Amino acid sequence: MAAINEVTDLTHDGDVAVVTVDSPPVNALSSNVRAGIDTAVKQANESDATAIVLICAGRTFIAGADITEFGGAAKGPSLRDVQDTLENSNVPVVAAIHGTALGGGLELALCAHYRIAVPSARCGLPEVNLGLLPGAGGTQRLPRIVGVEKSLQMIAFGDHVPAADCHEMGLVDEMAVEGQLLEDATAFARRIVAEDRPLAKVSNLNDKLVADPQVFADFRAANAKKFRGFEAPEAIIQCVEAAVNGSFDEGMRVERELFTGLMEGTQSKAQRHLFFAERQAWKIPDVPKDTEVIPVESVGIIGAGTMGGGIAMNYANAGIPVTIIETSQEAMDRGLAVVRANYERSAKRGRFTMEEAERRIARIAPSLDMNDLADVDMVVEAVFERMDVKQDIFRRLDEICRPGAILATNTSALDIDQIAAVTSRPEWVIGMHFFSPANVMKLVEVVRAEKTSIPVINTTMQISKRIGKVAALVRVCPGFVGNRILASRRQVSDALMNAGAMPWEIDKAIFDFGFAMGPFQMSDLAGLDLGWVKEESAGRTIRERLNELDRRGQKAGAGFYDYDENRTPTPSPITEEIVREFAAKSGAEARDWTSEEIVERVNLTMANEGAKILEEGMAIRSSDIDVIWVHGYNWPRYWGGPMFWADTQGLGNVVARLEELTAAEGDHWAPAGLLKQLAEDGKSFSDF
Numbered sequence: 001m002a003a004i005n006e007v008t009d010l011t012h013d014g015d016v017a018v019v020t021v022d023s024p025p026v027n028a029l030s031s032n033v034r035a036g037i038d039t040a041v042k043q044a045n046e047s048d049a050t051a052i053v054l055i056c057a058g059r060t061f062i063a064g065a066d067i068t069e070f071g072g073a074a075k076g077p078s079l080r081d082v083q084d085t086l087e088n089s090n091v092p093v094v095a096a097i098h099g100t101a102l103g104g105g106l107e108l109a110l111c112a113h114y115r116i117a118v119p120s121a122r123c124g125l126p127e128v129n130l131g132l133l134p135g136a137g138g139t140q141r142l143p144r145i146v147g148v149e150k151s152l153q154m155i156a157f158g159d160h161v162p163a164a165d166c167h168e169m170g171l172v173d174e175m176a177v178e179g180q181l182l183e184d185a186t187a188f189a190r191r192i193v194a195e196d197r198p199l200a201k202v203s204n205l206n207d208k209l210v211a212d213p214q215v216f217a218d219f220r221a222a223n224a225k226k227f228r229g230f231e232a233p234e235a236i237i238q239c240v241e242a243a244v245n246g247s248f249d250e251g252m253r254v255e256r257e258l259f260t261g262l263m264e265g266t267q268s269k270a271q272r273h274l275f276f277a278e279r280q281a282w283k284i285p286d287v288p289k290d291t292e293v294i295p296v297e298s299v300g301i302i303g304a305g306t307m308g309g310g311i312a313m314n315y316a317n318a319g320i321p322v323t324i325i326e327t328s329q330e331a332m333d334r335g336l337a338v339v340r341a342n343y344e345r346s347a348k349r350g351r352f353t354m355e356e357a358e359r360r361i362a363r364i365a366p367s368l369d370m371n372d373l374a375d376v377d378m379v380v381e382a383v384f385e386r387m388d389v390k391q392d393i394f395r396r397l398d399e400i401c402r403p404g405a406i407l408a409t410n411t412s413a414l415d416i417d418q419i420a421a422v423t424s425r426p427e428w429v430i431g432m433h434f435f436s437p438a439n440v441m442k443l444v445e446v447v448r449a450e451k452t453s454i455p456v457i458n459t460t461m462q463i464s465k466r467i468g469k470v471a472a473l474v475r476v477c478p479g480f481v482g483n484r485i486l487a488s489r490r491q492v493s494d495a496l497m498n499a500g501a502m503p504w505e506i507d508k509a510i511f512d513f514g515f516a517m518g519p520f521q522m523s524d525l526a527g528l529d530l531g532w533v534k535e536e537s538a539g540r541t542i543r544e545r546l547n548e549l550d551r552r553g554q555k556a557g558a559g560f561y562d563y564d565e566n567r568t569p570t571p572s573p574i575t576e577e578i579v580r581e582f583a584a585k586s587g588a589e590a591r592d593w594t595s596e597e598i599v600e601r602v603n604l605t606m607a608n609e610g611a612k613i614l615e616e617g618m619a620i621r622s623s624d625i626d627v628i629w630v631h632g633y634n635w636p637r638y639w640g641g642p643m644f645w646a647d648t649q650g651l652g653n654v655v656a657r658l659e660e661l662t663a664a665e666g667d668h669w670a671p672a673g674l675l676k677q678l679a680e681d682g683k684s685f686s687d688f
């Protein structure tokens with residue numbers, strides 16, 4: 001074994017040289033890895049090896065460029081240098097793939113002369129998820145092998161394609177037997193030599209590079225909604241167009257130029273921030289890595305309503321049997337019918353077979369008797385939001401459940417300490433705040449109460465991961481983290497409306513910023529009468545007035561907007577008149593509001609609330625708040641989250657604007673102490 005450097009070895013198996021990369025966790029192309037491969041291949045070329053196998057140790061082939069090095073000074077050979085070394089090797093190079101060959105890893109493998117993979121391997125160019133495009137020839141080489149349409153799909157969506165499909169497309173030349181990649185790759189390399197096969201260069205292939213220009217127009221049109229706001233997909237399409245319309249070198253030039261533009265832009269910075277934020281969120285300073293994970297093999301859900309049913313589906317999807325509790329057969333039947341309809345819809349869309357849907361449904365056992373939860377490992381309570389009801393349930397759970405069962409509540413706002421206090425085991429009580437629809441939305445806010453034990457926190461985070469969620473740990477405060485910031489957004493939106501901005505103007509500004517809908521459309525969808533008490537309603541707010549006119553939202557055919565029979569919203573003259581009336585009463589000067597002003601006010605408030613949350617220790621880090629807003633409220637990924645947004649503005653500017661607004665409109669705009677401190681120190685939230 002000859003070490004080339006600390007992450008690369010060069011060995012010889014008879015006449016075949018083997019270059020092994022061993023750079024955990026994912027063999028990313030750090031400067032060390034690039035230098036190691038470059039030197040090893042050059043050395044192998046100088047030896048009497050007749051072929052070279054490039055393989056990786058550990059869990060995966062090279063998973064891409066090293067994202068942690070982005071933005072830093074370039075060191076050692078560039079990826080393109082290493083690609084040239086591989087492509088110009090005087091003996092055939094075989095890339096041997098297990099795990100994932102992603103991004104720069106696949107782009108490097110595309111410069112080997114041949115590729116072999118085990119069946120469990122996957123290949124992909126997922127740079128789009130980082131707001132980038134494959135910047136090392138991926139957009140030029142992939143279409144030369146798989147054709148234009150397949151490469152558009154693979155690159156613009158970042159699909160991880162299974163090895164068997166790659167083999168069928170010609171991206172992988174040979175399949176290896178699982179568990180014997182090195183042996184099969186070496187044998188394949190010998191066969192290539194014995195058969196005198198050429199030093200195949202993907203860049204020389206041209207016959208798949210034909211496409212009617214309509215293909216690109218159709219692809220753009222078909223995906224316009226999904227790509228809205230994102231810069232990378234359009235740049236990717238332009239690169240593939242360049243592959244079809246010009247020479248390889250010209251295509252590479254276009255790819256480089258567009259890659260550099262994206263790399264320097266805010267969107268990619270935001271999406272890279274989220275890549276790390278999503279991984280960071282699992283790490284909890286006072287929960288050491290070796291903390292016990294309590295086995296959870298059965299779960300009870302209380303409530304078969306919209307939330308309970310959706311939560312049950314998450315567990316059933318992960319293979320965990322669920323006992324679901326309702327108080328009446330009628331409510332149970334209604335809830336389970338919705339669960340069944342959801343599964344059938346997914347099966348019809350081809351997400352899984354109908355048999356699989358039936359298997360999942362069969363994992364959900366209905367019961368009208370809470371005593372059936374005596375032996376479960378975990379309970380998630382999902383009944384409606386009333387403290388006395390929840391406390392009553394937890395008293396009963398305390399009597400029924402075996403010691404050592406985790407008792408979780410799906411409350412979205414209630415004080416979990418008060419819920420835990422009615423049990424004799426508050427250390428086993430925790431919050432699991434799912435977002436609606438719970439079977440679709442990725443986020444779970446895991447809420448640690450005052451006395452929740454460390455193993456219970458750890459297990460709840462782990463189980464959230466197991467059921468496919470993105471979790472962030474928060475503490476108990478009104479609305480926790482997500483809804484507390486949502487409330488601040490609603491307040492500022494209402495204030496804008498009271499000052500004469502029309503709900504649809506505000507919604508449009510928020511939509512154009514990248515949300516699926518604005519706060520007033522959201523209110524109409526949820527129902528304006530949420531929390532409205534008819535008897536107490538006295539026309540004090542615009543919402544009260546609308547409710548009094550029976551404009552209770554979409555379900556009533558009218559709310560802030562008017563709705564037709566297809567639930568298409570149009571601005572309502574009635575709402576407009578009420579808004580004008582309130583604005584006149586408030587003494588607000590009649591003026592037009594620009595989208596920029598609206599977005600700025602909304603985001604400033606959200607970031608300021610986030611700063612207060614951090615200051616009070618309710619969230620661990622600012623990036624967790626970003627994760628919560630991206631996965632729980634569909635904050636546009638390319639804006640990184642409200643805290644990242646504030647960082648991009650510069651916290652000094654954020655504080656200055658908040659102070660201007662405080663002077664003009666009052667103390668509710670006053671910047672949080674933490675925000676002022678960070679700004680004074682020239683720092684950003686990401687430094688906190």
Ligand code: 3HC
Nearest residue numbers: 025026028063064065066067068102103104134135136279
């Ligand atoms: N660079 C640096 N670190 C990386 C990395 C990368 N490309 N990919 C993963 N990591 C790190 C993660 O941050 C994580 O670190 P942590 O343990 O300190 O939190 C660790 O590796 C393990 O990652 P995961 O937790 O994600 O492990 P999984 O097993 O769940 O997933 C994976 C593995 C599928 C490889 C996933 O990590 C992944 O999708 N990685 C990113 C792949 C990617 O986007 N590649 C393209 C990079 S850009 C590029 O190549 C540009 C080129 O075109 C020029």
